[in-house]
Amino acid sequence: MTTTQIQPAVRVRGLVKRYGGRAVVDGLDLDVHVGEVFALLGPNGAGKTTTVEILEGLRRRDGGEVRVLGADPATGDRAWRARIGVVAQTTGDGNALTVRETLDHFAAYHSRSEETDELIAAVGLTESAGTRAARLSGGQRRRLEVALSMQGRPELLFLDEPTTGLDPVARRQFWSVLQRLRSGGTTILLTTHYLDEAAHLADQVGVIDAGRLADVAPPDEMGGDLRLRSTVRWREDGGFRTVVTTEPAVVLRDLLNTGPRADLPDLTVTRPSLEEVYLQLVGAAPVAETGTVPSSTDVQGALR
Amino acid sequence: MTVTAAPTGVRAVDRPAPPGALRIGLARIGLELRLYLRDPGQVVFSFAYPVIMLLIFGSVFGGETTGPDVRFEDYFLAGIAATGIMLTSFQAVGIAIAEERERGDLGRLQLLGTPPAAYVIGKAGQVVVTTAAQLALLLTVASLAYDVPMPSDVGRWLTFGWVALLGILAGTVLGIAVSPFVGSARAASAGITGFSVVLQFFSGVFFVFAELPTWMQQVAAVFPLKWLTQGMRSVFLPDRAAAGEVAGSWEHGTTALVLGAWVIIGVVVCVRTFRWRRGEG
Numbered sequence: 001m002t003t004t005q006i007q008p009a010v011r012v013r014g015l016v017k018r019y020g021g022r023a024v025v026d027g028l029d030l031d032v033h034v035g036e037v038f039a040l041l042g043p044n045g046a047g048k049t050t051t052v053e054i055l056e057g058l059r060r061r062d063g064g065e066v067r068v069l070g071a072d073p074a075t076g077d078r079a080w081r082a083r084i085g086v087v088a089q090t091t092g093d094g095n096a097l098t099v100r101e102t103l104d105h106f107a108a109y110h111s112r113s114e115e116t117d118e119l120i121a122a123v124g125l126t127e128s129a130g131t132r133a134a135r136l137s138g139g140q141r142r143r144l145e146v147a148l149s150m151q152g153r154p155e156l157l158f159l160d161e162p163t164t165g166l167d168p169v170a171r172r173q174f175w176s177v178l179q180r181l182r183s184g185g186t187t188i189l190l191t192t193h194y195l196d197e198a199a200h201l202a203d204q205v206g207v208i209d210a211g212r213l214a215d216v217a218p219p220d221e222m223g224g225d226l227r228l229r230s231t232v233r234w235r236e237d238g239g240f241r242t243v244v245t246t247e248p249a250v251v252l253r254d255l256l257n258t259g260p261r262a263d264l265p266d267l268t269v270t271r272p273s274l275e276e277v278y279l280q281l282v283g284a285a286p287v288a289e290t291g292t293v294p295s296s297t298d299v300q301g302a303l304r
Numbered sequence: 305m306t307v308t309a310a311p312t313g314v315r316a317v318d319r320p321a322p323p324g325a326l327r328i329g330l331a332r333i334g335l336e337l338r339l340y341l342r343d344p345g346q347v348v349f350s351f352a353y354p355v356i357m358l359l360i361f362g363s364v365f366g367g368e369t370t371g372p373d374v375r376f377e378d379y380f381l382a383g384i385a386a387t388g389i390m391l392t393s394f395q396a397v398g399i400a401i402a403e404e405r406e407r408g409d410l411g412r413l414q415l416l417g418t419p420p421a422a423y424v425i426g427k428a429g430q431v432v433v434t435t436a437a438q439l440a441l442l443l444t445v446a447s448l449a450y451d452v453p454m455p456s457d458v459g460r461w462l463t464f465g466w467v468a469l470l471g472i473l474a475g476t477v478l479g480i481a482v483s484p485f486v487g488s489a490r491a492a493s494a495g496i497t498g499f500s501v502v503l504q505f506f507s508g509v510f511f512v513f514a515e516l517p518t519w520m521q522q523v524a525a526v527f528p529l530k531w532l533t534q535g536m537r538s539v540f541l542p543d544r545a546a547a548g549e550v551a552g553s554w555e556h557g558t559t560a561l562v563l564g565a566w567v568i569i570g571v572v573v574c575v576r577t578f579r580w581r582r583g584e585g
Contacts, residue, residue: 056415058581081417082322088415092408096342097335108331109416111320148412 009034009156009187016063017050024050026211032189037182039202040191047211048191049089052160056086085154087145089161094133094141099125110152119147124173139170159190195275209282223277235265325419332426354388354442362450370512374545377450382536383509392435393475395500401483402492414580431476460539467535470563474528477570484577503529514550528566531559
């Protein structure tokens with residue numbers, strides 16, 4: 001077992017945070033392993049930002065156990081803080097310093113830092129290097145924040161909704177920056193409410209709902225049983241027939257065996273997308289598309 | 305990709321300790337000055353305001369005298385110099401911090417684990433440089449345009465030095481000290497400026513202090529500006545003018561004591577209440 005040798009980058013047990021008596025985070029458990037990209041997915045108000053801010057040492061917790069790079073963030077010192085990078089959810093308006101001046105200045109805050117030119121190139125701001133931060137677009141300022149967060153070569157990077165408000169092109173550019181960081185070995189914990197982002201970037205996706213982790217899995221395994229139910233659909237007698245099954249191959253074989261001239265117009269077999277699974281996990285959609293979920297034996301019976 | 309992150313298995317001991325507060329503070333002085341110079345409002349206000357005040361007082365009261373044969377121009381130069389110090393320290397710092405908080409600059413400093421002392425060093429360094437430039441401009445205009453005599457002995461310049469320095473320190477730490485309580489940048493600008501103007505009326509900047517109502521004098525004596533102004537009068541007015549003061553002397557000891565006490569009060573309040581962001585943390 002490797003987990004007994006290497007402690008996770010982030011370990012959370014039973015985290016609780018209350019605002020005015022209401023628990024925003026309510027018994028959350030979380031493990032982020034070294035070197036992985038973990039996406040915390042959830043609707044607005046689910047407790048994503050609160051959780052991340054507690055991990056960053058910006059907020060106090062009301063209960064539970066939290067270790068980030070082996071330390072309690074509530075008492076994390078400068079040496080600990082030097083090992084983490086943070087891109088906060090809100091980006092400021094920016095000041096009168098240019099991109100290059102900003103990065104040159106903040107290099108003085110680290111014991112060792114990346115070259116300014118390389119950072120600027122890595123986040124795609126080369127052409128805006130001489131532009132004052134206050135005059136950058138929102139997406140560009142966000143990328144400047146990312147450059148600043150990676151300047152001190154952090155081992156663990158927190159990104160809170162890094163691409164919210166970015167146009168699709170800027171989002172893609174952003175993703176490639178994160179993928180390069182990941183291949184460099186940086187552990188990344190990001191929050192998002194974009195499912196495609198989680199699917200694209202993350203090794204592990206955690207769905208957070210009402211202050212708890214509803215599910216944790218690699219993006220293509222998310223949802224477990226929910227994900228295994230395929231929907232077989234075809235046209236018959238002027239309408240569509242739909243069968244939900246965990247064994248679509250069996251259903252298809254039975255369908256094809258119904259007769260020699262079995263014609264199945266518009267036949268489709270679909271597995272639920274991450275989005276559908278997500279919506280079900282956070283309780284925003286019914287458990288299955290049909291009112292009852294027939295088992296594959298029921299389907300076979302119905303077909304015979 | 306040339307930018308590479310540290311291998312994640314790296315333990316904290318492999319990483320050199322982060323730079324100290326002094327090194328970051330020195331870098332911040334340069335940053336603060338650059339940001340200051342790029343804010344035209346700040347520059348014009350803090351450099352032009354004292355000079356314009358001098359021009360107004362010179363035009364209105366030029367040639368008149370007060371108390372024991374002291375020219376109004378000379379009397380008010382002291383008050384304007386003191387006001388200038390308050391402007392570039394207390395007022396500029398208090399307003400700037402509220403803006404920095406709104407712009408997200410302070411949030412970033414918090415995330416980088418910046419030592420608060422480094423931030424204070426940066427502010428104080430910027431205030432010392434801008435105040436020195438402002439006073440140099442003001443004294444040059446006063447001397448050339450209004451023939452206000454500049455002190456010729458070292459003793460008076462020494463007095464100028466310690467009074468100005470204590471005023472700058474008190475103004476800087478008090479500007480930082482009030483920052484958690486002033487609200488948004490807009491509110492800070494209105495509140496701090498309003499407070500400063502009232503204090504100027506009470507402290508003998510616009511009027512001869514000895515002629516103000518006693519209760520006003522007593523209120524003013526609690527705050528640093530009255531003592532800063534009085535200290536400046538002891539630099540720019542002849543010795544006989546001391547007889548026109550409320551106490552009949554320049555009260556250097558009390559001046560040092562009150563300004564020093566405000567520096568200490570400011571530091572204590574800063575240490576206890578300074579926050580990078582609103583709310584927690």
